[in-house]
Amino acid sequence: MRVLLTGSAGFVGSHLATRLLGEGHHVVGVDNYLSGQPRNTAQLLEWPGFRFVEADVSRALPDPGGPLDWVLHFASPASPPHYQEHPIETLMVGAQGTQNALDLALAHGAQFLLASTSEVYGDPLVHPQPETYWGHVNPNGVRSCYDEAKRYAEAITMAYHRHHGLRTRIIRIFNTYGPRMRADDGRVVTNFVHQALRGEPLTVYGAGDQTRSFQYVDDLVEGVRRLMGVPYSGPVNLGNPDEYTVLDFARLIRDAVAPGLEIVHLPPAQDDPQQRRPDIALARSLLGWAPRVPLREGLERMIAEVRAEVGLPATAFSPAALGQARP
Template identity: 70%
Template sequence: MTDTPVPSTATSAPLRILITGSAGFVGSHLVERFLNEGHSVIGVDNYISGQVSNTDLFVGHPRFTFIEADVSHGIPYEGETLDWVMHFASPASPPHYQQFPVETLMVGAQGTQNGLELAHAHGAGFFLASTSEVYGDPHVHPQPETYWGNVNPIGVRSCYDEAKRYAEAITMAYHRSRGVNTRIIRIFNTYGPRMRPDDGRVITNFVHQAMRGEPLTVYGDGSQTRSFQYIDDLVEGISRLMAALYHEPVNLGNPVEFTMLELVEAIEDVLVRRMSVEHRELPQDDPKQRQPDITVAKCVLKWTPQIELKTGLDLMLQRDAANR
């Protein structure tokens, strides 16, 4: 493994960065980070799962431009030379990508190629947001980047899993055959403010059910595990990878593992009240375990997550309340 880690994009000259999926949860936090660092940002989104309210946070900023477009059909950018194309466009929660399976496959396939072509034309770096879902229901625990996964290629989740696996393959092909300066991250469960209320992933479900005084929905017996990463930790890892000369996939996630019932307890501690639980049948192809091996991120990026679960839940509640 070779690496040239640099702490942050904040140390570099101002950049021009195009972000697909800029109105999404992660995309909007990247827009905020880069604008705060003095960079110029072009956001692209078609709002299939992004939120207009996330774009509205930056409208009027002198270094922010927004393009409403479906990047599966092309990226209509004709401005000055780009330094980075960052591909974060895709439905990312099971309810959304199962509602839009063809669109999810297309943004992972054609959308990724369109981003790579744009980066190649500008001599820009290309940054792919992949996912821990490429590991499927893993037989190896925790999951290192060298694990090839256990994925059902025709299951209800395959539109997302296989789109991301293909996106990684074409990204590496453009790097090897055409010299594009690429980066790939595999994002593990991440949470924080600006997530859609109907996101469908467990922390969003629990937080909004708790705020409405409803029982928390636990699928199966609640013994399945996840690791939870706060959005600020993810954004820091992304920033560091941009500045590191490393082209293989990198896991970004929090390796501290929780069962769903332990997550219920954490929600109760933050809200200082007891919650009732409603058990439902486990969804098809739902992974029993998911935990990142972050050895590569530690070595290459000098990165480890800093925000523990209860602190992050409290921050999420505070920041969402402040934006209402």
């Protein structure tokens, strides 16, 4: 099949593109490198089925140069420092960007998939969060440029589904980690991994008792591929319900890289959700899906790859060792 993927140079987008290309599909990737990385494009261009167009999807989507079976909309800054630095671009890619992608799908008779986010739940009052939970979001706080953009993106996706009969999917991505994350994305996993590899103290915002669920990127991509095969238009959570506090997480990474490092606490971030954990009962029943990569293993894979990226020598967690089954 032939797929147009926005945000193909991003962390999740590039992994999804790799998976689709590996299955033999054709992918037209679009990115403006606002937060995507050229090196991800470079990797993808090694596949003959990949074509890349540098463009801002909030302005216009390129002519895909042929028929399309799917439009997958993954473009958006996704980490707090990036979207707070680019609040208006973030709002636009949720609104105009999503609409351009929907219009393209409509024009090509393609199906459409929106990458939404657990941020639509905001600072939730219900734990874990099922898809039926409406969320608890500050509509005009400093995170609203992302949260409200994604809620809007869901609303317009459903409007195209209801009003135009477009075949649509919505995934709500919970925290995801793995290779190809930007070193400066400001999220806990990359912060901790890069701090640990640099031998610096690990910095935790607030007491660190806010929890996160961490899903390895390959699990997420598997969920996306399964949902593409099921005609279900409502939102579907994709995340790992195993809950860790941010502090636990800092300790896990520190111990995996440099056990002697200090963990230091900074003031809490504004509107930082205290707890968020997916209820994945829907994905289990609809897709037979559940995360399979244990946190420790995923972290080891990520750390090994980040070591290579930053030019550090491999350790016991070398890429070769990681191919083996682990207990």
